[in-house]
Amino acid sequence: MKYRLGIDVGGTNTDAVLIDEKLNVISQTKVPTTQDVYTGIMNAVRSVLDSCNVDKRDITMAMLGTTQCTNAIVERKNLVKVGVLRIGAPATTGIQPMTDWPEDLRNIVYRSTVVTGGYEYDGKELNPLDENACRAFFEEIRGHVDSVAISGVFSTLRNEQEVRAGEIARMILGSDIHISLSSEIGSMGLIERENATILNAALNRVAKAFTEGFANSLKEEGLENVSLYISQNDGTLMSIEEARRYPVLTIACGPTNSIRGASYLSQIANAIIVDVGGTTTDVGALQNGFPRESGVAVTIGGVRTNFRMPDVVSIGLGGGSIVRLKDDGSVTVGPDSVGYRITSEALVFGGNTITATDVAVRLGLADIGDKTKVAALSLDTARKAAEVMKNKVEDAIDSMKISSSDVTVILAGGGSVVISKQLKGAKEVIVPPHFGCANAIGSAISKVSGYYEKLVSYDEIPREQAIKLATNEAILEASRSGARMDSVEIVELEDVPLQYYPGNMVRIRIKAAGDLA
Secondary structure, three states, X not given: OOEEEEEEEOOXXXXXXXXXXXXXXXXXXXXEOOOOOHHHHHHHHHHHHHOOOOOHXXXXXXXXXXXXXXXXXXXXXXXXXXXXXXXXXXXXXXXXXXXXXXXXHHOXXXXXXXXXXXXXXXXXXXXOOOHHHHHHHHHHHOOOOOEEEEEEOOOOOOOHHHHHHHHHHHHHHOOOOEEEEHHHOOOOOHHHHHHHHHHHHHOHHHHHHHHHHHHHHHHHOOOOOOEEEEEOOOOEEEEHHHHHHOHHHHOOHHHHHHHHHHHHHHOOOOEEEEEEOOOOEEEEEEEOOEXXXXXXXXXXXXXXXXXXXXOEEEEOOOOOEXXXXXXXXXXXXXXXXXXXXXXXXXXXXXXXXXXXXXXXXXXXXXXXXXXXXXXOOOHHHHHHHHHHHHHHHHHHHHHHOOOOOOEEEEEEOHHXXXXXXXXXXXXXXXXXXXXXXXXXXXXXXXXXXXXXXXXXXXXXXXXXXXXXXXXXXXXXXXXXXXXXXXXXXXXXXEEEEOOOOOOOEEEEEEEEEXXXX
């Protein structure tokens, strides 16, 4: 019997699960996240292994979901200096790179420039790439940057100029320089795609740290013959090497892991998932077993991006959310939280802070800690707090619905014990087995995916033929990413008419996913 180890690092807790080759949960654990993250990971790994009799040599895969890249951007920490080259003069010089960025985040860019080049919407060349200008720019930033971000007009259709600029950068800056090409990261829309590429380049040090740390930590535990994977924010996996190249794609992987895990545990493919942690609640839509992708530009740390991101609403509500009784008799819950300090600060654990968990215990919704320690908490206050939490979740569910009809709601996450099981807008509320570690389970059972996106004129190629060709490309991409070919299936397909382009032009986007080979 072979086994998989799934790990998900949250702001409050680090979860780990061990599942067998039939995807049955063998062991699970939840430990506090530590300040250095890796101590928490190792505590979780040791705990989950100690609770079962599995031979470490039988563990063949390990999957990690981490918030490190998200935290690095939000907190402006551990980001490297970046040189930014845009290929698009003279057409795009009216808006310079990072025009709308927060001032404190713009400091990650050492220097930027716009050189002549780019393509039209139909793939025709706007202008040849100015290679001399590229060389001059890279000579100027040599020794001052650790990473380079290269973007070009309509490079998602044709990326030859980006690739050539990358080759020039490698020749001048050396083989160790990290190069991010926008055609490999974002979608249509130059500015948002460029923004995502710059963030990806700036995360180089963070990516190196968490991938090497993950690998080394498992080796220390005797897990040496294990294939390592990192969770992406679309609910699928990528290799360690891909994670080092595209760290920005790990942003928001926590909610997507929970959505995937909740789907697997409940055996439901379409629902609204409410994932309650210690600090925040993430509400997302499950569509055909995968997270619904956001259809609008997503802001990360104040920066607009357009790479694939899950459609998730996050609210400041969790098991550690602080409950306050105001002078007028009303009650507030959150958005601040005691976080990983809940085991020392919450009333049920002998602390002095009223938390959402204390409210749940007082009302008999949960059996956590010492319930005698919340006996002095007013029932009226507890009921008011519960109503506040219920209203917050109901509002978030409404914002995720695409119709007025009631929907199936699945509760996940250890903090979900604080949420009422009677919610407006829900035709049923399901709490699946192992709900507390749905995120780690989602990481462990994830598949690998392949994407294909292109602008196509239906005047030049019939729709059926265009979609068939695009489908084949997406399946091949999934296979190249490590999916077993006979397991690959199409999980998303859309062709969107582009009204402002000449001819019958559409954007075809297809996602395929399959089991690890």
